[in-house]
Amino acid sequence: MSGVWVVVEQREARIGRISWEAVAAGGWLGAKLGLQVSGVVIGAETESLAAEIAGKALARVVRVEHPLLAQYTADGFSLALEQLIAAEKPDYVLFPHTYQVRDYAPALAARLGQVLISDVIGIGDGPVFTRQLMQGRLNGSYRQSGDGPCLISVQAGAFRADAAEAGAAEVSVFAPTLGAEQIRTRPSEPFRGSEQTVDLSSAPMIVSVGRGIKEAENLPIVRELATALGAELAASRPICDNGWLPMERQVGSSGQTVSPKLYLAVGISGAIQHLVGMKGSQCVVAINKDPDAPIFEVADYGIVGDLFEVVPALTEAIKASRQ
Amino acid sequence: MKIIVAIKQVPDRDAQVRIDAGGKWIEESDLQFALNESDAYALEEALQLKEKHGGEVVVVSAGPERVGQTIREALAKGADRAIHIESADLSTWDALGVARLLAAAIKPENADLILTGLQSDDLGLGQTGVILAELLGLPHASLILHVDASEGRLEVKRELEEGWFQSVELPTPAVLTIQSGGNKLRYATLMGIKRAKTKEVRRTTAAELVPEATPVVVLEGISLPAKQRSTQILPGSPKEAAAALVERLKFEVRVL
Numbered sequence: 001m002s003g004v005w006v007v008v009e010q011r012e013a014r015i016g017r018i019s020w021e022a023v024a025a026g027g028w029l030g031a032k033l034g035l036q037v038s039g040v041v042i043g044a045e046t047e048s049l050a051a052e053i054a055g056k057a058l059a060r061v062v063r064v065e066h067p068l069l070a071q072y073t074a075d076g077f078s079l080a081l082e083q084l085i086a087a088e089k090p091d092y093v094l095f096p097h098t099y100q101v102r103d104y105a106p107a108l109a110a111r112l113g114q115v116l117i118s119d120v121i122g123i124g125d126g127p128v129f130t131r132q133l134m135q136g137r138l139n140g141s142y143r144q145s146g147d148g149p150c151l152i153s154v155q156a157g158a159f160r161a162d163a164a165e166a167g168a169a170e171v172s173v174f175a176p177t178l179g180a181e182q183i184r185t186r187p188s189e190p191f192r193g194s195e196q197t198v199d200l201s202s203a204p205m206i207v208s209v210g211r212g213i214k215e216a217e218n219l220p221i222v223r224e225l226a227t228a229l230g231a232e233l234a235a236s237r238p239i240c241d242n243g244w245l246p247m248e249r250q251v252g253s254s255g256q257t258v259s260p261k262l263y264l265a266v267g268i269s270g271a272i273q274h275l276v277g278m279k280g281s282q283c284v285v286a287i288n289k290d291p292d293a294p295i296f297e298v299a300d301y302g303i304v305g306d307l308f309e310v311v312p313a314l315t316e317a318i319k320a321s322r323q
Numbered sequence: 324m325k326i327i328v329a330i331k332q333v334p335d336r337d338a339q340v341r342i343d344a345g346g347k348w349i350e351e352s353d354l355q356f357a358l359n360e361s362d363a364y365a366l367e368e369a370l371q372l373k374e375k376h377g378g379e380v381v382v383v384s385a386g387p388e389r390v391g392q393t394i395r396e397a398l399a400k401g402a403d404r405a406i407h408i409e410s411a412d413l414s415t416w417d418a419l420g421v422a423r424l425l426a427a428a429i430k431p432e433n434a435d436l437i438l439t440g441l442q443s444d445d446l447g448l449g450q451t452g453v454i455l456a457e458l459l460g461l462p463h464a465s466l467i468l469h470v471d472a473s474e475g476r477l478e479v480k481r482e483l484e485e486g487w488f489q490s491v492e493l494p495t496p497a498v499l500t501i502q503s504g505g506n507k508l509r510y511a512t513l514m515g516i517k518r519a520k521t522k523e524v525r526r527t528t529a530a531e532l533v534p535e536a537t538p539v540v541v542l543e544g545i546s547l548p549a550k551q552r553s554t555q556i557l558p559g560s561p562k563e564a565a566a567a568l569v570e571r572l573k574f575e576v577r578v579l
Contacts, residue, residue, distance in 0.1 A: 074453075074463060099484050103465045106418070106450035107457040115417045115540040118448055128543060134340050134349070134445055139548045146539035184462035186492040193486050205578055211336075229578075241504030247486070254482060254502075262578045269336075272447075283576045284552070285568065291556075292339065299554045301571055303564045313565035321569050321579055 003036035004029050005090040008053055018096040020161035025154045026094045044070035050171045057167030068178045074104040075183045080176040081108055090149050097153040109151045116151045117142045121158040135271040136294035156276045198248045205231035205262045212267020212307055216244040221311050222266050228318040236274045252277035267307045270295030324378035326369040327429050329439040330362040332386055332393040346544050348414050358393045361440025365501035367508050369438050370401045379403045383428050387411050398519035399511035410529035417538040422454035427532035441466055441500040452500035463498040464491045468505035
């Protein structure tokens, strides 16, 4: 068995923050268990990326390289990592919890007779891995009960990227055996959904609306609040799914990531997919009828009540204060 | 085109969940249950594909007796028949075990396409469909918003992060996990509800399909999450709470 391995993800030859967070999580786990920590990068040409990863305190960095890995496919990445895992026999394999990882790591785990412990937000003694249940209303503690490599994916923001210490790792190349016929899907180049005309990321104030608004016809009360505040209007996913607001106003893992001075969440329960998009806000205010809604876990101020009463009252109070 | 849709019954979104006495699961006795949201979109996609190409839509669901109601709802919306895998202790199975159950029920159907929601609203593992594909030896694509099907092949629109998308081509049979929001969901009609009563629901049991299942990952316990920030709850009537919040926004947050 050979320690903790962290699979670093690249997008357009760049390593995202969530991958550095996974490296930090790997470092933490390795230190806790007295295991070596190594990095893995997958692609067709990974030399410069591997050099960047090797600047962290890792024992080794392995470039899993093959021309068929130039573009991500679930088949290509699963096959390549399966071979690496067979050769290196890691105790733990950590991934950043990205859409890409969600697409292939569960299949890779199944191939190994394992289950990916996905979307982990904390690691405790044991090790026991904490992940959210019931849309963030509860936490669950998971433990691997069998033998073999334990696969973990780490949620964005759960570990600090800057906790990954500097170092100088040895870099090597691993060439998996892949055939074009083994890759059954043909992905196209990524494209942007619609013209992005709203940049929520630079908005100093955001009023965001969720499922609690119930009907599209009720949106004006939230719009009036946003106008009174001088804030941008945003929404959680269900509102945009229903077509009540355009997709470009969506905050969360599938939408925009924002960090305004004020984030006012109206009728948003606070599922993790939404929280990852707004928890960097300086001040979070939540208005929700459910005192147990997870949004209150990240809120600085909360009003527990009926938004159809609270929001108009708040709009009036803001208008009055500005006169 | 024969399409299987794997659906899950989950606690209703607005249900107050409480930890049970054992501390390992939630108290289910007084809960309302509903069809998992992204599974509803998977069903909708299947029904639209059937309307376009003809064929059959079969729903598969695992769980106790109460799951029958969610199955009936799916039949009322237009699914042709159903398979109910009866299991009273599904919460102790891991994702691989559940996917094995579904695979065992789905395999003999020789479907062209297998759809499921991208993740459940209760456990949120987001893995069942992908593992299912692996167990069935089929290609897959996840987080799908739109499906174009033609003879023996699919072109699907896959959601990426931060507003990016990608189209992916793959051969059938295949497994797709469906993201919510790609379609507008239909309601069951009165006629649909009436017809559902006569549609076939084949019952099988978990023990019949997978005689022995030892989990490789266990849920040891559940707990209430720790607060990340100390929240000041502003009490009083809506008017009083609003006034208190305006004070804070003015003098503490300084945005007014």
